[in-house]
Amino acid sequence: MPTTEGWWPLLFGRLSYDALPFYSAIATAAASVVVLGAITVVALITYLGRWRWLWREWLTSLDHKKIGIMYVVIAMVMLSRAVVEGSMMRAQQAIALDNPGYLEPEHFAQLFSTHGSIMIFFMAMPFLTGIINFALPMQIGAREVSFPLLNSISLWLTAGGAGLMMVSLVIGKFSTGGWSGYPPYTDAAFNPGVGPDYWIFAVTLSSLASTMTGINIAVTIYKKRCGGMSPFRMPLFCWTSLCTSVLMIFALPPLTVATGLLALDRYVGTHFFTNDGGGNMMNFANLFWLFGHPEVYILILPAFGVYSQVISNFSSKILYGYDSLIIATMCIAVLSFTVWVHHFFTMGQSADLNAVFGIATMTIGIPTGVKIFDWILTMAWGRVRFTVPMIYSLAFMVLFTVGGLTGILLANPAIDFQVHNSVFLVAHFHNMLIPGLLYGMIAAYTYWFPKAFGFRLDEWWGRVACGCWITGFCLAFLPLYPLGLMGMPRRTQEFFEPAYLPYTIVAGVGALFLLAALASLVTQLVVSIRRREELAVPGGDPWNGRTLEWAIPCPAPEYNFAVLPIVDSRDAFHAYKEKGTAYLDHRFYSDIEMPKNSMTGVVFGIALAAASFGFVWHIWWLAVLGVLVAIAAPVARSFVLDTTRIIPAEEVRRDHEAWLARLRKLPPADRAVETTPQNRGLAEAAAA
Amino acid sequence: MVALSSLVLLAGCGSGISFLDPHGPVASTQRDLLFEVIAWMMIVVLPAIVLVPFVAWRFRRTGNNKSYHPNWQFSWPLEIIVWGVPVVLVCILATLIAGKARSLDPYAAIPSDKPPLTVEVIGLDYKWLFVYPEQNIASVGVLALPVDRPVRFRLTSDTVMQSFMIPALGSQIYAMAGMVTELNLLADRPAVLMGQNTQFNGLGFQNQKFDTLAMPQADFDRWIANAKQAERPLDQDAYSIVSEKGKLADLRSRFDFDPSKGLIFSSVEPALFATVVARYRPEAAHRHESDEAKGPAHKGHDHANH
Numbered sequence: 001m002p003t004t005e006g007w008w009p010l011l012f013g014r015l016s017y018d019a020l021p022f023y024s025a026i027a028t029a030a031a032s033v034v035v036l037g038a039i040t041v042v043a044l045i046t047y048l049g050r051w052r053w054l055w056r057e058w059l060t061s062l063d064h065k066k067i068g069i070m071y072v073v074i075a076m077v078m079l080s081r082a083v084v085e086g087s088m089m090r091a092q093q094a095i096a097l098d099n100p101g102y103l104e105p106e107h108f109a110q111l112f113s114t115h116g117s118i119m120i121f122f123m124a125m126p127f128l129t130g131i132i133n134f135a136l137p138m139q140i141g142a143r144e145v146s147f148p149l150l151n152s153i154s155l156w157l158t159a160g161g162a163g164l165m166m167v168s169l170v171i172g173k174f175s176t177g178g179w180s181g182y183p184p185y186t187d188a189a190f191n192p193g194v195g196p197d198y199w200i201f202a203v204t205l206s207s208l209a210s211t212m213t214g215i216n217i218a219v220t221i222y223k224k225r226c227g228g229m230s231p232f233r234m235p236l237f238c239w240t241s242l243c244t245s246v247l248m249i250f251a252l253p254p255l256t257v258a259t260g261l262l263a264l265d266r267y268v269g270t271h272f273f274t275n276d277g278g279g280n281m282m283n284f285a286n287l288f289w290l291f292g293h294p295e296v297y298i299l300i301l302p303a304f305g306v307y308s309q310v311i312s313n314f315s316s317k318i319l320y321g322y323d324s325l326i327i328a329t330m331c332i333a334v335l336s337f338t339v340w341v342h343h344f345f346t347m348g349q350s351a352d353l354n355a356v357f358g359i360a361t362m363t364i365g366i367p368t369g370v371k372i373f374d375w376i377l378t379m380a381w382g383r384v385r386f387t388v389p390m391i392y393s394l395a396f397m398v399l400f401t402v403g404g405l406t407g408i409l410l411a412n413p414a415i416d417f418q419v420h421n422s423v424f425l426v427a428h429f430h431n432m433l434i435p436g437l438l439y440g441m442i443a444a445y446t447y448w449f450p451k452a453f454g455f456r457l458d459e460w461w462g463r464v465a466c467g468c469w470i471t472g473f474c475l476a477f478l479p480l481y482p483l484g485l486m487g488m489p490r491r492t493q494e495f496f497e498p499a500y501l502p503y504t505i506v507a508g509v510g511a512l513f514l515l516a517a518l519a520s521l522v523t524q525l526v527v528s529i530r531r532r533e534e535l536a537v538p539g540g541d542p543w544n545g546r547t548l549e550w551a552i553p554c555p556a557p558e559y560n561f562a563v564l565p566i567v568d569s570r571d572a573f574h575a576y577k578e579k580g581t582a583y584l585d586h587r588f589y590s591d592i593e594m595p596k597n598s599m600t601g602v603v604f605g606i607a608l609a610a611a612s613f614g615f616v617w618h619i620w621w622l623a624v625l626g627v628l629v630a631i632a633a634p635v636a637r638s639f640v641l642d643t644t645r646i647i648p649a650e651e652v653r654r655d656h657e658a659w660l661a662r663l664r665k666l667p668p669a670d671r672a673v674e675t676t677p678q679n680r681g682l683a684e685a686a687a688a
Numbered sequence: 689m690v691a692l693s694s695l696v697l698l699a700g701c702g703s704g705i706s707f708l709d710p711h712g713p714v715a716s717t718q719r720d721l722l723f724e725v726i727a728w729m730m731i732v733v734l735p736a737i738v739l740v741p742f743v744a745w746r747f748r749r750t751g752n753n754k755s756y757h758p759n760w761q762f763s764w765p766l767e768i769i770v771w772g773v774p775v776v777l778v779c780i781l782a783t784l785i786a787g788k789a790r791s792l793d794p795y796a797a798i799p800s801d802k803p804p805l806t807v808e809v810i811g812l813d814y815k816w817l818f819v820y821p822e823q824n825i826a827s828v829g830v831l832a833l834p835v836d837r838p839v840r841f842r843l844t845s846d847t848v849m850q851s852f853m854i855p856a857l858g859s860q861i862y863a864m865a866g867m868v869t870e871l872n873l874l875a876d877r878p879a880v881l882m883g884q885n886t887q888f889n890g891l892g893f894q895n896q897k898f899d900t901l902a903m904p905q906a907d908f909d910r911w912i913a914n915a916k917q918a919e920r921p922l923d924q925d926a927y928s929i930v931s932e933k934g935k936l937a938d939l940r941s942r943f944d945f946d947p948s949k950g951l952i953f954s955s956v957e958p959a960l961f962a963t964v965v966a967r968y969r970p971e972a973a974h975r976h977e978s979d980e981a982k983g984p985a986h987k988g989h990d991h992a993n994h
Contacts, residue, residue: 105891178888184865185848185889275865276968281849282864315747318761324770346851347862348869351793358789359782369732369774376739377766381757383749394744401736405729412725412785414792417859418707418718421851421886485722486706487855489886492894497705497882671749 013618014194019172024107031170060597062148063558064137067155069452071130072445074162076521078122081166083518085115087511090476094508096494097501108493109176110195114165116179117199120295121206122162124433127441128302129158129213132241135448136217138549138556139235141226141565141572146219148595149637154209154216156605161205163609164616168198172616175199178491180288181262183273183281188266194616197266200259201612207255207291210298214248217241226548227566232326235547235571236319239326240305243333244298250337251294258287267615282347289340297336299433301329303440304371307393310443311375313543314390315382316671318571321374328367328374335364345413346420354413361411365404372397372404385671387543388462389443395470396439403431406481424484430477439469442521449528450542450681454555455535459675461524468517476510479503538659539666539681543674546574551582553659554681559592559647562656577685583660589649596645600637604630704881707855711881711902712874714858717792725784731777794859794871797838804838804872807831808961809852811845811863811885813933814892816852819922819956825915826922826960829936830950831883832901833875834908841871844965846931851887854900860886866968875902895935899950915952922953927960 021027045051058066089111092103103111137145145151168174175195177186181203186196221242225234261272262284271277273284312319319325341349341357375397384390406428409415419425442465450456483503488495495504528535541550548565549556551573563586569575576582611626613619669679703709710716747753790796797804808819819826831854833839843852843863853860857873875881881900885893903911920926920943929942930951937947945951957963 105894109888109891176891182849190848190890275848278969280866316749316756317758320761321767321770322761324767344862346794346860347864348794348867351789351795354793355785355789358785359778362778362781362785366771366774366778369736370770372736373739373770376736376743377763377770379743379747381755381760382747383756384744384747385749386744394740397740398737401733405726405733408729408781409722409725412721412781412788414718414785414788414859415722415725417792417794417861418715418722418855420860421853485708487853487882487884489884491888494894496897499705 009618010621011619013614013620015171015617015619019194021170021173024104026103026107027169034166034169056597059602060152060599062144062152062595062598064133064145064148064151065452065556065558065560067151068130068132068134070155071126071133071158074159075123075127075130075441078118078126078162078165080518082115082118082123083514085111085118087515089115090504090508090511092493093495093504096492096504097498098494098496100494103493105493106173106176109491110174112491113175113178113181113195113199114168117203118162118165119433120179120299121203122158122165124299124437124441125206125210126158126162128244128299128437129154129210131306131441131444131448132217132244132302133213134452135444135549136238136241137220137224138451138552138560139238139547140221140224140229141548141561141567142220142224143560143564143592144224144595145216146223147216149598149600149643150212150216152598152601153604153634154213154601156601157205157209157212157608158605160605160609160612161202161209164198164202164205164612167613168195168202172198180292181259182288183262183265183284184275184279186262186266187274188269189274196262197616200263200266201616204256204259204263205608205612207252207259210248211252211256214245214252217245218249221245226561226564228568229572232323233567233570233572235305236308236322236325236329237302237305237547240301240308240329243329244301247294247298247301247333247336251291251298253291254287255291255295258284258291261287263615285344285347286340289343290337292343293340294336296429296432297332299437300440301332303396303437303444304329306440306444306447307375307396308378309547310389310393310447311378312571313447313546314385314387314393315379316385316544317378317382318546318574319374320377320380321370322570325371325374328370331367332364335360335367339364342411342413342416345416351413358411358413358416362408365408365411368404372401383671385674387675388457388459388466389447391463391466392439392443392446392469395466396435399431399435399470399473402478403428403435406431419484421489422484423480423488423490426490427477427480427484430473430480434469434473434477442466442469447543448549450537450554451540451549451556453532454538454553455528455532456537456542456675456679458524458528458531458535461520461527465517465520465524468513468520472510472513472515472517474510476507476514479506479510483507534677537679537681539663539683540659541573541683542669542679542681544671544683544685546571548573551576557655559594559652562586562652563589574685577683583663585657585660586653589653589656591649592647592652593644594647596643598637598640598643600633603633607633704856704879707858710856711879712857712876713798714792714873715856717788718858721784721788721792725781728777728780728784732774792859794861794869796872797840798872798874800836800838800874802837804840805834806840806842807833809841809843809863810961810964811843811847811850811852811889812931813847813890814896815930815936815939816883816885816896816898817930819961820912821956821958821961823912823915824955824958825912826953826956827915828898828930828939828951829947830899830901830952832903832908832911834905835875835878835902837905838872838874841873842961843869843871844961846964846967847933848889849887850885850889850896852883853886854881854883856881857900862887866965868965875900878903878907890933892933892935895937899948916954918952918954920953921955922960923957926953927957 021031092101095101172194264270271279273279273281339361342361345354537554540553607626607629611623614622666680666682668682668684670684707715810817818831845863845865850863851860861869861871883898883900885896
């Protein structure tokens with residue numbers, strides 16, 4: 001095959017027929033699912049004649065809510081892939097005693113690398129970015145984010161990175177170097193193939209996107225708050241989003257630098273992290289974890305914000321210890337930059353240095369513990385409703401405490417010398433990220449879904465999914481704690497100690513529950529769409545909410561607020577309802593200026609993803625072309641002067657008054673019927 | 689929680705693989721420390737785990753309880769407890785870290801009236817090479833140690849980074865090319881203990897295990913003497929074969945040995961370890977020698993020697 005000489009390398013670089021995954025039945029099947037899935041989606045859109053609609057209403061939209069929803073769609077698609085990958089690894093380990101099992105070592109290594117990279121960069125990050133994008137502007141009484149175009153560019157960079165991950169499943173092999181991609185293993189000397197390059201470029205696109213998202217969110221919070229929304233009146237979710245965005249701004253650049261330098265090592269032969277030539281992988285470890293540890297709190301803080309909202313909302317009570325929670329969040333954000341060495345206590349530095357970082361790590365446990373008790377006190381003397389988001393919150397508080405305990409154990413260098421690199425560590429970070437981040441994100445998805453689409457999600461299937469996530473997590477990951485104490489290393493495709501087997505089998509059963517949880521989420525969505533008339537909540541306030549986003553219709557209009565609100569307290573909407581001023585007619589409406597659609601983000605993201613593909617396969621014309629297009633797109637956009645459109649005051653008045661008229665005919669729903677079709681989105685508190 | 693702790697206790701089964709069944713002072717201190725930290729942590733963990741379901745149920749909407757205070761949001765006494773208890777607890781735990789930091793430092797020599805045995809460890813792809821410089825022998829796949837005598841491991845890698853660990857004896861430490869790390873352990877009774885690499889280093893990673901044979905000094909001396917009979921010197925040629933990528937079992941086609949007893953070399957090039965280190969950092973060879981000259985006072989406060 002003409003792959004190394006003539007015109008082939010010029011056109012296709014090192015791409016050849018061998019890049020197709022026919023070397024393994026499982027890889028072929030996985031690639032087929034991706035290809036067939038893509039073909040099905042394209043065919044379906046074409047059949048329905050929805051391309052133009054998709055382009056105008058979604059892909060080029062600069063509406064923060066639609067961008068948020070698209071982020072969550074990416075996260076859900078990637079979550080599906082990565083849960084399946086995780087389950088495949090659990091299944092392998094359940095049969096791997098003195099047995100090579102059904103996954104080759106190379107395939108197993110690719111699986112733990114893609115699973116980790118996807119879960120962090122293309123599930124967790126897009127999910128929380130999407131939730132923040134969707135809810136935060138409404139919570140601070142704003143109509144849009146500060147930089148709508150930048151938002152779209154971030155979205156499409158993330159989508160480009162996610163696309164690159166999907167392409168890697170079909171063309172070529174992904175890295176076997178884990179989600180942290182440690183050199184020298186990922187250097188050209190040991191892994192000359194395309195795998196580490198896929199990892200480098202996918203992660204780089206994601207890290208650039210997140211840096212820009214951080215800037216956007218922080219500026220939005222600083223500049224876009226409505227009248228009276230002083231910082232200490234913001235809902236707690238806004239505070240945790242602020243801390244997360246500041247962490248993003250400072251923590252993602254070290255990652256971009258680390259992957260950039262690694263790319264230089266691989267592409268132009270520098271020696272930043274190589275074994276020889278003066279390179280030192282310790283520099284990579286430091287840079288990576290200088291990102292990696294704040295990243296943990298980037299992931300968890302938005303979820304903490306969601307729990308604060310949900311627990312207060314479903315306890316019908318004001319949040320306990322608001323100031324205390326803000327101080328705790330700030331402490332966590334600052335301390336998160338002071339602990340990165342605990343990821344490599346075993347690298348040979350001095351005992352005193354390890355001790356300092358170990359103690360700093362435990363210090364983070366203080367504000368985190370405070371938060372748990374503040375949430376418990378929020379429930380106290382309230383009226384707790386066990387809705388789906390609340391069940392997730394309760395499970396989170398119990399399970400996260402267990403994760404906190406094991407985190408304190410890992411923070412102790414002397415204990416870490418034993419459990420580092422073991423499945424104890426795997427259990428710990430899944431313990432923080434599944435009950436911590438994932439439950440929070442699914443709770444947020446359930447809580448804010450009506451605001452996005454106008455109807456609630458089916459309660460029963462929500463509970464089934466919730467039960468499966470909780471059972472699945474406990475079975476799949478709690479056994480890994482004793483396994484780790486018994487010396488089982490992580491990332492092992494086969495093992496030889498009979499004592500491990502019972503635990504790995506239980507963990508394998510847990511993986512089945514996690515698959516069932518995923519299936520239940522899909523079922524819930526399908527069932528809810530079918531029942532959308534019954535579940536509709538046009539009143540806009542299905543949960544007797546306390547914050548501003550519940551003061552507007554479900555689904556929220558493009559401009560969010562017909563008239564920008566003015567607040568004089570925390571839990572502003574709750575206060576309106578108490579005063580009976582929640583649904584007033586406004587006297588004056590004014591024209592609303594909203595950003596016009598733009599294809600800049602789409603072009604930018606796709607061009608850089610294509611350039612990345614070119615770099616991965618050494619298709620230099622594509623790499624250069626992609627970079628040039630990506631530079632040209634924002635330059636061209638800067639010549640467009642007409643970037644906004646006006647929604648006339650009359651149209652706003654008409655829509656708003658129509659909604660108010662409809663709302664006044666709705667039956668007020670008591671909390672006893674909150675999860676039944678009688679809930680039309682008008683809370684009894686407002687009607688009283 | 690009960691389930692978890694009973695799982696932890698069950699984890700003690702399986703012999704010679706875990707620090708929960710310790711075979712040396714380092715591992716047994718680590719085990720005690722593990723249980724001590726868990727016990728202290730129960731001060732905040734248990735209340736949280738009990739209070740969450742209790743409070744949620746006690747104040748459920750359908751419970752008709754009359755004490756509903758929707759605007760109650762702060763209490764100084766509670767605030768002081770909520771912040772104070774974790775602060776005190778972390779201070780206590782910090783003293784545990786600070787107190788044990790020096791004694792459980794992998795670089796710290798283990799107090800003993802016997803002089804330490806030095807073993808040089810070279811990480812290769814999917815196997816560890818153990819060099820006994822004083823005895824002038826080497827082994828792959830098996831590590832013989834005398835009991836009750838401190839062992840001072842000096843580690844490097846001739847490939848990617850790896851992590852050397854014998855869980856039942858104590859800590860793990862990374863082995864990195866061009867650098868030397870150090871680990872001090874002691875086996876206090878005869879046993880066969882599992883040793884391994886815990887840092888993924890490629891497709892044969894799961895096979896990078898070895899048997900640690902902790903044996904009485906007399907048996908150890910006999911093992912050394914037998915090793916010297918092997919008539920298989922570890923010269924340049926042999927080293928280049930051993931350091932090829934592959935598992936220990938793959939070497940059977942090149943050498944005649946029983947994999948369960950390990951591959952033994954009757955003699956070693958004296959400067960093998962230093963040569964491997966210097967291969968990646970020529971300039972470090974001299975500095976490394978001068979570090980040696982400074983003697984033990986320098987150790988334990990040093991980074992991995994470059």
